[in-house]
Amino acid sequence: MASTTEPWRATVLTLFPEMFPGPLGVSLAGKALASGLWALQARDIRDSATDRHRSVDDTPAGGGPGMVLRADVLAAAIDAADIAPDRPRLLMSPRGRPLTQSRVVELAAGSGPLIVCGRFEGVDQRVIEARRLEEVSIGDYVLSGGEIAAMALIDACVRLLPGVMGKLASGTDESFSGSLLEYPQYTRPQTFEGQPIPEILLSGDHAKVAAWRQAEAEALTRARRPDLWAAKQAQQRTGQKRPKNTTDG
Ligand code: SAH
Numbered sequence: 001m002a003s004t005t006e007p008w009r010a011t012v013l014t015l016f017p018e019m020f021p022g023p024l025g026v027s028l029a030g031k032a033l034a035s036g037l038w039a040l041q042a043r044d045i046r047d048s049a050t051d052r053h054r055s056v057d058d059t060p061a062g063g064g065p066g067m068v069l070r071a072d073v074l075a076a077a078i079d080a081a082d083i084a085p086d087r088p089r090l091l092m093s094p095r096g097r098p099l100t101q102s103r104v105v106e107l108a109a110g111s112g113p114l115i116v117c118g119r120f121e122g123v124d125q126r127v128i129e130a131r132r133l134e135e136v137s138i139g140d141y142v143l144s145g146g147e148i149a150a151m152a153l154i155d156a157c158v159r160l161l162p163g164v165m166g167k168l169a170s171g172t173d174e175s176f177s178g179s180l181l182e183y184p185q186y187t188r189p190q191t192f193e194g195q196p197i198p199e200i201l202l203s204g205d206h207a208k209v210a211a212w213r214q215a216e217a218e219a220l221t222r223a224r225r226p227d228l229w230a231a232k233q234a235q236q237r238t239g240q241k242r243p244k245n246t247t248d249g
Pocket of ligand 1: 091092093117119121122123137139141142145146149
């Protein structure tokens with residue numbers, strides 16, 4: 001758990017520290033960063049290079065295209081970050097376990113992760129094992145580097161930190177938190193291009209509104225994410241708590 005004195009912290013190891021805070025410096029996350037509700041440290045992996053050219057990468061053993069981040073340089077960068085043993089050590093990687101809302105909730109509840117951002121063809125396998133890095137993917141597509149993936153993960157965590165979101169409740173009702181996608185939202189104007197807001201939402205009957213939203217959320221989930229729907233059905237059938245890190249976070 002985060003102590004009362006130390007805010008939640010993300011320590012990012014990257015070849016491009018100037019990319020941070022980037023989008024995390026504006027809006028919700030940015031205001032929270034400025035007011036000390038969380039902390040961000042972006043450390044340059046290149047500072048741990050030891051040769052004259054400060055090289056961080058080399059050609060893949062066994063041949064093939066591109067370059068690979070060196071094990072010794074990256075290990076030195078991780079060691080220099082001097083992370084408390086209770087903090088998760090993540091490596092953003094398309095080979096990792098796909099990030100889910102349930103993993104985000106866990107990460108937000110802790111003291112904050114170390115996040116290694118790969119570049120080029122990735123990182124030497126030996127450092128992943130030697131420093132016990134947990135590979136985390138943000139989806140089945142390939143980015144050119146781990147920084148944007150790290151930002152996505154940090155953003156998802158930060159909005160859950162106490163005091164960051166305007167209304168405490170808005171984190172509990174939304175997509176994934178109950179294994180369902182979120183129901184449709186409406187606001188002014190009352191009629192838009194001939195389309196009125198569904199009448200029930202204006203009825204003031206909270207129970208009816210809640211029932212309508214539940215039904216909409218279920219219909220959306222069934223149609224768009226049969227995988228989530230099936231997992232929810234299975235979970236209800238067995239009455240068991242769903243396993244960690246499944247897609248129905
Ligand atoms: N050759 C590698 C891809 C390297 S992409 C492979 O096929 O697996 C370069 C870096 O971008 C990776 O080391 C990783 O840090 C980051 N990256 C790319 N896609 C990502 C994804 N879907 N999720 C998280 N990180 C990703």
